[in-house]
Amino acid sequence: MTGAEYLSRALDAYGVSAVFLVPTSLSATLVTMERETEIKRIVTHGEKAAAYMADGYARATGRPGVCMAQNIGGANLAAGLRDAYLGCSPVIALTGGPYEYSRGRNYYQEIEDFPLFKPVTKSSRQVLDAQRLPDQLDQAFRDATVGKPGPAHLELAGHTGDTVENQTISAELPAPQPRSVPGMRVAPDPAAVARAARVLREARRPVIVSGGGVRASGASSEVVALAERLGAPIATSLNGKDTVPGDHPLAIGVPGLYARASANEIILEADVVFYVGSQTGSQVTLTWQVPPTSTQIVHLDIEPTELGRHYPNTIPVAADARLGLAALLDALSDADPSRTADWVARTRELGCRWRDRLADRLDSEAEPIRPERLASELGRLVPDNAIIVADTGHAGMWTGGYLDLAKPGQGFLRAAGSLGWGLPAGIGAQIARPDAQVVVFTGDGGLFYHLAELETAARWKVPLVVVVNDNRSLNQEINPYTVAYGGSLGGRHHELWHFEDLDLSRVAESLGVTGIRVTRPQDLEPAIARAVAMNGPVLIDVVTDIDALAPKGSAQRATV
Template structure:
């Protein structure tokens, strides 16, 4: 007779889940046993750290739209998931964590680990997920699995946890008495699509027609709705500026004349300059977070606004929009395009000329940085060399800190779609290496490239073994400055006293390329600009994972305010930015 691990594995397979990322434990062995009998439809990828299982599942979900599934055992396995869960929760990524639990009747023995590894896991996961459930019986399990998929994929998507007690996992499954069914609507996010009322669509279309300097800001919700193609078609007729958040990069091709790059303090200079001049901002699938809202200085009091979001709570969090459009991004953008009428071209010669001029200025600045032959190497030079080698469908996985800005500003999105994976829900160091494992699992025929600083790379270097074990075609680029670069500059600029930021000493310089060789990967070390191309060519040609370690300038930063301060001189500490702690006044957007 089959067991409940077979039931769980079968339901996952019927939901279209190809991979489960995690680490087995005694309490969850039944799951892995069930998966092993269905390897033609579903496989398990062994991670070296449970936290990284969530990151791999997160990247899988971003690139497929399906819930990423990870599994951990009770106690020490479970308590490592929240880093990835919080990333997915804040970024609206569908994820399902299958969590082992002590037997049901051991409830009084959980406290203080009286029963080995026990603690209150349900309350724990309730605090870092969209929802969490403890399975109370074998009979309830199929319905709770259906619920988990429905909740994970429904607007607003997010991570959920399903805690399955050991005695339930190991129980027998009588397939005739306990039948299973899946809801095919929740195999992929969004679970259901909705549209805004026609009157609101008409009001928004009228604002767009009336605007002289409109701007469209595309967030991660564009990709969550699988709407990049629809948004690009709309942007081609919009007649205005288009910028994106980090998570929204690829919503439109950045090769279009109207596209000015990423709106973020470490993003595009042109995007930051031009957005200030807009008279109408359409926030499309963007929650107008601290960074995309430029510390909530956007929108300005004189800028009209349209918000497009499936979450009603986002239509008024920091400002009241002129027109709120509640519903699915793809449906609303299609309706807006229809409402603008076929003869609407959105031609605005003055605004288009201004966009072109500012972009040209920004590109000239970038070209100067890219051309630098300095030693240590300028990071823009590295990014440009990567961009030259990327195929049309290759995927970039970014780590946190400066790496995100270097990618955003110097590797353009050339086609609509999610080919740039950013961990911006939490912005935690260590995402890129495990994220690449999830990306490579779902897109094995393309090249996956990660970019991380040496600080971020150190967090999850052990997962290089997972890449090697699965022979994944991943090029891990480590831009090594020997420091926690962002923190060092912050401390220097505002305190004039850098502390605890050195990652190496004169006698100890960790070698990531050499470590990669020892772990079974190809390793390449680069110190001079003329060496970058050959190292990347060899890494891209290798049929497996590699690490390209590049020694970079520790004074380089993509943050524009940091660049200005460094140029002015930083021998004395600047006034600490107290205003960053104060939320801007809530605003009411005007009409045009």
Template sequence: MDGPLSANQPLTETKPHIGDMLAEMLAQSGVEYVFGMPGGQTTALHDGISRRTDRIRHILMRDERNAAYAADAYARLTGKPGICDVTVGPGANLLPAGFLEALNASIPMIGIIGELPLDWMPLKEKGIASQGFDQLSFFQSCSKEAFLVPSVAALPELVRTAFRIATAPRPGPVALIIPHDIFDADWDPQAMPVRVDDRTRRMPYLRSAAPVSAIRDAAALIRKAKRPALVCGGGVHGSDAAAEVTAFADRLGGLVVTSLSGKGSVPETRAYAAGVLNPLGSEAAIELIQEADLIIWCGSKVSQNTGMNWTLPKPDQATITIDFDPLEHGRTFRPTVPLLGDVREVITALDAALGDSRAGTLPDWDARIAEVKARCEASKLAETSSDQVPILPPRIMVEIAKRLGKDDVVVSDASFSAGWISGYIPAEQTRRQFVFARGQGGLGYSVPGAIGAAAVAPEGARVVTVAGDGAFSYTIGELATQAQYNQRIVNVVINNGKLGWIQLWQEIFFKNVQSAELESQSVVPGYAAAARGMGLKGIYVDKPDQIAAALDEAFAHDGPSVVEVRIDDRATPIHSFKRRMRDTSEKARPRPGTVYKLRDWKVSPDL
């Protein structure tokens, strides 16, 4: 096409463009969906996708930050890089929340980010050229890697590189910043044929195994243990190793707990499984892990929460670490035996090295696990069967659990929701059925995350979200996206009228600070009503005997719904909060400004 384009002249009337090439590369890389918000600088990509809807489609989000959250959930459930697209400037500056979530949680993601034309670069500062700023430096701070594409010729290799980096150990988000004039440039498929690396379609890009000598040492340590424990983190799912880890756990003959992200690494119906190890997780897991003489950290970075504020492992506990990131073998403690390699490869080799099954060979440890689990389950019964008004969240969780099908997925928001889900909805299958945003733990993940999850859910499956009213308020606009695509999502809003965690923190540590109120007597947000206004089914519940019927109606609905449940604003899944509210003496209250300190880096013992 010669000469400048007129205002009404289609860009792609005669010649394919680089947007076509990029869309084709994404489709050939196995990407089914791109989540994002178009802009003038990225329209060529959308044009390319629009001609390939038999293989790849775009899902329009209402907010760019939510595009990254949707891509994150898509990646967790498929193992493929989640793809999000935004335009230059105001679109780009909203991505970091989701990028940081993916970076910290080791989730593969590629952000396709618009940019000013190359020859406008001197004008980008201070927005002299509209929307311009230093995007490369910006994304280098929150990405595994960031690239500014310098030319049309460099783009194909940078796309392949982005997929390789995103899916290689340790997976993470990659920013691919593409200038406007490169996007709109002509593409000659003969001169620049599409080539992709099929190895990078999903994580991990490569697998490696620990040395035989290290496997042998770890097996010997396990044989000596009298109270072994296995802690499964999100790396189990990242390696697609849940089946192998469950087989190993069945033969180990010891306790198994998981992080939030690792929930589903083993079925929690197993006698040895004690739930989620976290301050807002399972009381049985927290108690039993203290008694272990050996802890095998499997695909877990031993973060502040899973490490119980870094009080684990204790000095007298031997340790084995399994991780493909060499920097994780000694970040907060020196392991007795480090096993550097892919979780699936290492756990398979370790299982073979152990030989005969050890299940049933430690009757005292088995009995102790059963005793503690039974006691803790009995104490939960009062909560799950309560007819209290306002409603206790555990009563809601058990009703959700009754309705979950084998292909359904639960997406948790941050704060208390993660505790209610982890403690009261058991993982009955060996797979990633639960999606927790724990990389950053930011509010507002569940509604957009459900969009990404629903896009790849099997036919007939449901996606269920659980969010507090504070978290739900962050991304309520994405309900319109759920409605537009008629996704089968049940959004459960547990509404206490407050930022629950902050309210109790202020009360416990600062004696009644009032800055966490989300409503007043004159203004009461109606989330079910707002949902109805956006075309969803909206149901309000304020009595326990209404929960079952409301969930039945929502699960039966052919489309998205919101079930808003009024809950007790004193309810908390955090065990330390519960104890402190029971004991109001000054001596029992930590002083304001309490800081958790990383304990001394020390060698864990041989058994």
């Protein structure tokens, strides 16, 4: 068969249901997909958007998302993999590369893109001959799904990959078997489990932090069961936000930078913090201040190099989250949750204080609308099968601190740092999960990055809902610009963060998407109900307060 026939059939066997691309890339492969598979071929308006859609697809399913670009688009595709790499998302990137005769000869549009993929992938390889396509493709899928997930890249010879796809090869097709995360489950060392169990059993003020690894492992029920057995309050990273029901009695919210203030206060009082499936990076720990690096840590993660990386006083357990938690549940079968009753009461008190301090904003009837109310209402109003896809910056802060998801079927995906990720990632997630209702939460600043992808959603009739926190600005930049101007905004500061006051619902309509504009808090509920009931993409333009700034996390301890 040809390389194109092998590639399309192999992707089908691996369980790929959609690929995302900017033409022209792997043209013969795409034609073979149409003739022999049910794989959707989603043409986007930019390579970064294609990578973000593949990323959203991967995070929504746990199966690798596939994106493609020709040689000239390689640099843009590599830039789009940054978020997948930071967010530990299994994405397969396929790009073209130089011809043998063209390399280094000032060929039109040709540069050496291959080195750009090294810092944003787990592996990046060149396929110069179609005979190597079977083993290299298989290895890319294994790299993306085994251990800590992440992107893998293959550069196929020929500007559009045509050298490889047009060659003839003799190879066995892989057996039909969807590839997914976790690609391999690693059981823990019993001795490590015993050490961790002893520390957790003796803790007087334990806190569990459930990370994205819990989500990837499908270990939500196990981490909640362990919290209940220990009587331990349980926080989540943003990547793990949907691993713990927001209304669980032990849930304390998201700590760190994009945080709920009371979650930081609670962790600062803990005597043991147990991280599960978390890299303990700067965001979830507020640059390693919450908790301080002197704190006793228990750390369970599938990636051994993360264990003790930031906290020297760490009891490490290298394992898949589900298997590791199951082993700890067995080891802690005699744990008495009543011994931490006073600690649990204290954490609830701090949580109630936080809500009381914010009650006037959460229930505000102000116009323009307060984002605190928008985010909290969103959690209450989305359907039971909703997947919230949150952009970074203020969108991540508002949803991290103020949005709760309580239904078992609800999910949460968040940008790992790339503003504008939300819309294309949401499209990819909705294509991957037609059984779910994807709701994107972004700001107008984030929306503008890939606004043209609304046309992609309209063209494919992708039934997602996009909720825009429209404050006519990049107002998250107010604080840094205030500092830069010497303590108070002056001069022509508005040039640096103000936008035109646009009706984004009309912009959406011009791109084939139903638009709804909301200016009053009481109109949020009917707008979301209407959007969810429609079978097609809908954008809800929510006019919010330009002066409302999301609070960043603090390392301040609570008063007694």
